[in-house]
Amino acid sequence: MNAFGSIKPNARPFYQKHSSEELLQALRRMYLIRRFEEGAEEAYMRGLIHGTMHLSIGQEASAVGATMALRRSDYITSTHRGHGHCIGKGADPKLMFAEFFGKEEGYCRGRGGSMHIADVASGNLGANGIVGGGLPIAVGAALAIRKKKRDDVAVCFFGDGASNEGAFHESLNMASLWKLPVIFVCENNKYGMSVSTERSMAVANVADRAAAYKMPGIIVDGNSIADVAEAVAEAAARARRGDGPSLVECKTYRTRGHSRSDRNRYRSKEEIEDWKARDPIPRFEAELRAYGVAGEAALTAIRESAEAEIAAAIEFARNGTDPNPADLIRDVHSPRAA
Amino acid sequence: MNAFGSIKPNARPFYQKHSSEELLQALRRMYLIRRFEEGAEEAYMRGLIHGTMHLSIGQEASAVGATMALRRSDYITSTHRGHGHCIGKGADPKLMFAEFFGKEEGYCRGRGGSMHIADVASGNLGANGIVGGGLPIAVGAALAIRKKKRDDVAVCFFGDGASNEGAFHESLNMASLWKLPVIFVCENNKYGMSVSTERSMAVANVADRAAAYKMPGIIVDGNSIADVAEAVAEAAARARRGDGPSLVECKTYRTRGHSRSDRNRYRSKEEIEDWKARDPIPRFEAELRAYGVAGEAALTAIRESAEAEIAAAIEFARNGTDPNPADLIRDVHSPRAA
Amino acid sequence: MTVRELTYAQAIQEALAQAMDADPDVFLMGEDIGVYGGAFQVTGDLVQRYGEERVMDAPISELGQAGVAVGAALAGCKPVLEFQFSDFATLAMEQIVNQAAKLRFMLGGKVNVPLVMRLPAGSGTGAAAQHSQSLEAWFAHVPGLKVVQPSTPADAKGMLLAAIDDPDPVMVFEHKLLYKMKGEVPEHPYRVPIGKAHVAREGRHVTVVATAIMVHRALEAADTLATEGIEAEVIDLRSLRPIDTDTIVRSVQKTTRLACVYEGVKSLGIGAEISARIAESEAFDYLDAPIMRLGGAEAPIPYNPTLEKAAVPQVPDIVTGLRNLVSGRI
């Protein structure tokens, strides 16, 4: 239920299952991600942020759709392109920006930057600078869940490129062998940096590899939040029941370059424009309108509130505290350790 | 044709295709392997050899069957359980024993021992102490073959346990992606050391993983030399034609323990006896008799000549030259290197 | 306090059992550590006592195993991971070095990775170049890791228990030739602190810093030298990261001479770091002779037993080396 009206009975499960609040919160998160990254990009171009960053603009549906199925106590492991996962799982953009600006208030107290943002309190075990690095870590988190007899799950985000790492093979095999509660969510955006899946994989789909681990391999439209959320919800239910892991492949696209240094030589303008036309945010908005969840005013309000939150977050971050070089080695070891 | 008679026309392709000489040479190699390993085992028990060794007794059909399809200029990469592959590819047991005894005459001048025997002249790029270590090396050798426009192939031997290494995934993906002339020959002997395939793999067969690399995955009776040889010959023909790699899984069994320290706690006596009854050597002999390739006298002559060769090889090795400790670092770098 | 003789392997097994008894979050993972009992029979029959959930045989997937252990540690468990041979850690360097060692730091101190890795190391078993390495110096170069090398059954137990208590990742290098060595081991669970060297023998003419099996070879060499009137002080380094520099500095100020004896390759082995620490310390001015290093040869470990022995310091090498060092003939 929401101010605008009740959800139409012919709507797909996603719209039946989630309350209007949840659906609008999801849209808001997609906007937060989009504006967060646009803000980060601008700050970078103005020289306020150093290092590199990997933007997921165009991929917000998979990040938010996959995390909608999760509880706060569920885990995720994320990637170098992890802002969306982080916000999806419930992190505060203020503290993410503080991290970008290298401040003590940041999630990693300025030590990690974009590639290492983590918010363990909301179950995010961290972005990762190593392609495939999070794969076995997610399996380990799921093992701990089982050992502690919790009914939580671990969602492991990874890219098409990462699926060519040996870590992928070892992780999926162990997860399935031990029937652990993991959902492997592949964000297949067609490229690992500049190399297309055709040029890096012997099979057409990452999901084609799932059978080698006796695991369901589901392909969804990664730009449809409903598609992603339904598939991950089902995989999560399966995992919570003790029936083991699944692989969900979200076909999507990053409309920005791989990182700041990308000159887009490996793909055509047409391809980029083509995918821009399939932007997951307007698409979700159209569905929300069509299913009667929200009208134009409500959508505008959400957009504006997300924009305001991001603007405030940047302001907060810019005024944060710079780390003291004298604290350089403080966090190498735990205080009570030898 | 042979002294005993001509091959029956109803025989399977293996018997049609190979000359009697070739078939008897294959049997002789199986005997050489068996006696080589029995001799090595005895020498070890008598304290003449140190270190460890991994015997392939019971697996001779896959070693000889797979290498029968090959030319001398084809490559193989082998494993820690590699004596059979080595003899199959044409190595001289004399120089292998010399290696076991740590002598300068040995294939590795006594530096490598059982786990590193290689005979590059006959195309054997080496046994390997690292499980899965030879997988990408074989792919690289195949890449070199292609670059040099040769029509040779590379056969990569590996175990069921090795197929759980990330190297397996990366190697099969690259080989298939680049359509390289490799044949991945898995000797599935049910165990990786003490851990059965049921306890280490999410799927039942290693060949079930081939589809994930768009590669044929063929399962054969690994204790039937004809089965193995026919499958590998077909895969080799495919590879030479430029149609890419194949995976051939040979179901077999090692009747000895994993290595010298094995107490066989993870399997039953019955299982071992069961497989001993399927010994590939008498089985091949029975077929040779049945198809009219050789009679009892010929078989006995082969067995005795193999035994004599092994006895002479041990004698040769025992009388070899001990390396001089002053030469310790001689082979670290090539002489002409910096 | 009961004290019995145990082998080094038994002492480790006892530590593992006591840690599992004390803390349900502790579990073991590795290759063939279950019914096989471990390649070196360290876990023995623990699987019978604690079950397959706590003594987990894993597929041959070293990188994956290490990552699983990291993830389980992040999520509140205390994994003890056995590498079957330390050489196979080469497959898991990514997870050990990029993840386990750095996660706490990269996350601004917000997480712990209470992970223990056990690694059988060293030569002397005829297993050749890929099963005989001494790679501990690599890990001693990595901030975020702790690296220990116990040389006695008592230390093997006490340092392993300290490692399991530790909130940060600890790598325990166990020398394969020590597994059958016997020594007195107290029965109760006790801790030997990480980061403290041990003066295994006092002496006044030369300080010998040794690790793992070299401690025993150095002690044997010291016995021989004592008959010649040369009193060597033998320090068992025990911990390679952090290093107990103070104990070594104090000893060198007394003896004025230093030798480092270790099995790893000489160049950039642990002796390089010990030497450099003393050469930059307040002990420098006390030095009456160059600092000697007796380390592994600049070669992989060969198979042939005679060559294999020649590749790492043996007792006569140490005797000769120390004798020359003390008499100024180097």
Place this chain on the structure above:
Amino acid sequence: MTVRELTYAQAIQEALAQAMDADPDVFLMGEDIGVYGGAFQVTGDLVQRYGEERVMDAPISELGQAGVAVGAALAGCKPVLEFQFSDFATLAMEQIVNQAAKLRFMLGGKVNVPLVMRLPAGSGTGAAAQHSQSLEAWFAHVPGLKVVQPSTPADAKGMLLAAIDDPDPVMVFEHKLLYKMKGEVPEHPYRVPIGKAHVAREGRHVTVVATAIMVHRALEAADTLATEGIEAEVIDLRSLRPIDTDTIVRSVQKTTRLACVYEGVKSLGIGAEISARIAESEAFDYLDAPIMRLGGAEAPIPYNPTLEKAAVPQVPDIVTGLRNLVSGRI
């Protein structure tokens, strides 16, 4: 002999092109080295000139790539493998260390592995702990490998060509901050021998052994100190395995003081080995002061730019360190 100004990256590219021109067996492999031109634009448009068969984009499979390169090298090719960041070599340690480095030895000298690996390394780009490591000391600990760290465009070209000529595996560490540095580079293909240090500046008061970008920082520090009457001799180590000990010994015998400046973590970094070599050499008796090491902090590289700078030696640190060393205040 034509000499032009090229950047360090251009010099490497020229070496790659000349090597491919000269020898059809040379080929390049790595991630995004084709149409993308390499993460640091080192390969640039080589794929347009030499085609995809010789400039091969590979899947993100570092262990596999290294193994493929080893196999191709064994079978007669000369692969030049680019790791996108040296940090990712952690995934390929097995093939680099157990196979490439040891195969010749394990096989009794019967094979060569003519494999070159290029590894962008070092901090200063804000890429944080998993993209900023200086791991070269690990490889300098491994017999069978050669490890070089060119510090100028001219050396980058000449040492890479020498590496490609070499019948054994060579690892070339390239500092990311140097890629855009310009310098004079002869046009013809020439070789700078592996294993020879270079005296980048002569001086008589203190010897400074530096590597990679630290060579330039040490030279800058030496300029400052010269205005105070302190003449530092700066040695560019260039090769970490083998090490040109003689050049350093001779210099220390002249200056009587030694400092090592390097970016890798201080403990067990290359400075430890240099220090230990001098402390055990005939130069020991010439030393008038402790041996100083200025190395990376005992921490992963942090993201925040101020912390990041604090984590590795900067010019003022070197100036202060050398001044104190010369004046006896350390």
